[in-house]
Amino acid sequence: xxxxxxxxxxxxxxxxxxxxxxxxxxxxxxxxxxxxxxxxxxxxxxxxxxxxxxxxxxxxxxxxxxxxxxxxxxxxxxxxxxxxxxxxxxxxxxxxxxxxxxxxxxxxxxxxxxxxxxxxxxxxxxxxxxxxxxxxxxxxxxxxxxxxxxxxxxxxxxxxxxxxxxxxxxxxxxxxxxxxxxxxxxxxxxxxxxxxxxxxxxxxxxxxxxxxxxxxxxxxxxxxxxxxxxxxxxxxxxxxxxxxxxxxxxxxxxxxxxxxxxxxxxxxxxxxxxxxxxxxxxxxxxxxxxxxxxxxxxxxxxxxxxxxxxxxxxxxxxxxxxxxxxxxxxxxxxxxxxxxxxxxxxxxxxxxxxxxxxxxxxxxxxxxxxxxxxxxxxxxxxxxxxxxxxxxxxxxxxxxxxxxxxxxxxxxxxxxxxxxxxxxxxxxxxxxxxxxxxxxxxxxxxxxxxxxxxxxxxxxxxxxxxxxxxxxxxxxxxxxxxxxxxxxxxxxxxxxxxxxxxxxxxxxxxxxxxxxxxxxxxxxxxxxxxxxxxxxxxxx
Ligand code: G4P
Numbered sequence: 001x002x003x004x005x006x007x008x009x010x011x012x013x014x015x016x017x018x019x020x021x022x023x024x025x026x027x028x029x030x031x032x033x034x035x036x037x038x039x040x041x042x043x044x045x046x047x048x049x050x051x052x053x054x055x056x057x058x059x060x061x062x063x064x065x066x067x068x069x070x071x072x073x074x075x076x077x078x079x080x081x082x083x084x085x086x087x088x089x090x091x092x093x094x095x096x097x098x099x100x101x102x103x104x105x106x107x108x109x110x111x112x113x114x115x116x117x118x119x120x121x122x123x124x125x126x127x128x129x130x131x132x133x134x135x136x137x138x139x140x141x142x143x144x145x146x147x148x149x150x151x152x153x154x155x156x157x158x159x160x161x162x163x164x165x166x167x168x169x170x171x172x173x174x175x176x177x178x179x180x181x182x183x184x185x186x187x188x189x190x191x192x193x194x195x196x197x198x199x200x201x202x203x204x205x206x207x208x209x210x211x212x213x214x215x216x217x218x219x220x221x222x223x224x225x226x227x228x229x230x231x232x233x234x235x236x237x238x239x240x241x242x243x244x245x246x247x248x249x250x251x252x253x254x255x256x257x258x259x260x261x262x263x264x265x266x267x268x269x270x271x272x273x274x275x276x277x278x279x280x281x282x283x284x285x286x287x288x289x290x291x292x293x294x295x296x297x298x299x300x301x302x303x304x305x306x307x308x309x310x311x312x313x314x315x316x317x318x319x320x321x322x323x324x325x326x327x328x329x330x331x332x333x334x335x336x337x338x339x340x341x342x343x344x345x346x347x348x349x350x351x352x353x354x355x356x357x358x359x360x361x362x363x364x365x366x367x368x369x370x371x372x373x374x375x376x377x378x379x380x381x382x383x384x385x386x387x388x389x390x391x392x393x394x395x396x397x398x399x400x401x402x403x404x405x406x407x408x409x410x411x412x413x414x415x416x417x418x419x420x421x422x423x424x425x426x427x428x429x430x431x432x433x434x435x436x437x438x439x440x441x442x443x444x445x446x447x448x449x450x451x452x453x454x455x456x457x458x459x460x461x462x463x464x465x466x467x468x469x470x471x472x473x474x475x476x477x478x479x480x481x482x483x484x485x486x487x488x489x490x491x492x493x494x495x496x497x498x499x500x501x502x503x504x505x506x507x508x509x510x511x512x513x514x515x516x517x518x519x520x521x522x523x524x525x526x527x528x529x530x531x532x533x534x535x536x537x538x539x540x
Contacts, residue, residue: 024372032131050088126159145259185233301371405449430507
């Protein structure tokens with residue numbers, strides 16, 4: 001295993017751009033809460049040589065927190081709210097790892113992160129199997145044909161039979177599984193995992209303090225030493241392996257890349273077990289950045305000219321400095337210090353020399369970056385989610401979703417004199433995607449929309465700590481907020497005139513219909529057949 005920090009050397013010709021792009025691997029780690037995503041993230045960083053030791057996983061009593069957890073709310077509640085981007089170099093590849101909030105209340109953020117990666121690593125708790133949040137996340141992956149690597153975690157516990165787990169993943173998630181490793185035993189009788197491709201078993205060695213321990217290797221499924229040490233487990237293992245080899249789906253890298261087949265690994269993240277298998281799969285099988293469809297043409301990652309899309313805005317990552325960072329996924333070409341960029345949405349040009357790269361809370365100034373990399377650009381609210389940056393071309397790169405909110409609140413100020421601050425704060429939080437903010441056309445009260453209830457808590461806390469605004473949130477009778485478009489400008493204007501009271505604009509200025517009840521919505525849909533009511537919107 002070779003690890004070193006990412007080298008920063010300017011590359012200016014297309015051959016070098018191509019080889020730099022080819023060694024990029026960008027993936028998101030997804031799971032239902034508690035499956036072990038944070039633990040595995042830390043271990044990947046540790047084995048990737050990016051951090052020396054794993055910080056204690058969030059939610060524990062220790063003062064240290066997981067490297068990818070930086071927000072106060074996360075620490076207090078023990079959940080990941082924001083998505084961290086981390087980069088490290090491993091075995092000749094530059095790996096961009098994007099953490100995602102597991103809690104369903106923050107799933108919107110996760111969906112956006114999934115648009116910025118080329119592959120996903122799905123973590124399943126072996127005792128629980130497929131859980132609700134995993135189902136939703138996999139739907140997004142499937143819709144985009146994202147290749148998925150599966151890690152079945154917690155084999156050091158008494159868990160469900162592995163064959164049952166594989167069946168469940170295939171049936172419930174609709175992804176064909178190809179086991180690359182297979183466990184021998186579980187819990188106290190867990191001997192380790194047998195690698196189907198290498199025909200060997202790496203002995204399980206509990207403990208989380210070691211990184212490079214000498215591992216004991218047993219060759220062949222009929223290994224006598226294993227049989228002697230784990231007689232009962234070994235017998236069941238032989239039966240299972242026969243099934244896996246006979247009736248199982250063989251691994252096919254093309255089918256994996258098409259999002260049809262998932263290589264499956266078993267392990268125990270907390271015990272550092274199975275983590276290296278994942279890193280190896282990422283390097284060997286996960287795709288390099290792929291072409292992206294723009295409105296006018298296909299954008300190829302190895303084009304020499306830079307293009308990138310903002311998929312996330314985050315304020316105050318550094319509590320010492322009030323800052324606002326746009327996370328940009330580079331879609332083509334090369335970023336270099338001092339590059340002249342065009343912000344396509346405003347048409348404005350600017351010289352960018354302050355882009356940063358991340359190692360969770362730590363950041364450093366970036367010298368060069370290539371397609372597949374995630375870079376951070378500090379700005380004061382000019383960059384919004386879905387915005388495109390190029391070296392001059394007017395490129396429309398879509399595909400970042402915004403979901404119709406299901407919960408609605410009206411903010412109430414404790415101090416009415418803070419109305420101006422509240423307005424400014426909500427504008428920022430709306431643009432950041434923390435919450436959806438709707439300004440009514442009739443000048444009525446501003447309304448907040450969320451997908452999950454915890455989003456309001458995050459907003460309340462941030463209003464207070466970052467903007468000095470104390471607010472409470474009052475429920476409001478709204479059934480749904482749907483974005484509306486019409487066949488012609490004229491029709492939209494007519495609709496707007498007739499439904500003035502029920503319309504609002506969101507942070508991006510898009511027209512939204514606020515339906516108080518399902519009946520009102522159905523009536524409007526019937527009455528205005530040429531108007532389309534959308535439950536999702538792509539950032540433009
Ligand atoms: P998440 O980010 O997906 O929400 O999960 P996280 O890594 O926080 O892990 C959830 C819990 O599962 C943690 O326990 C963690 O220690 C435990 N865990 C993770 N991987 C393994 C594993 O391989 N084996 C076992 N047995 N447990 C694992 P916790 O109860 O939240 O904290 P603590 O009691 O361990 O301190």
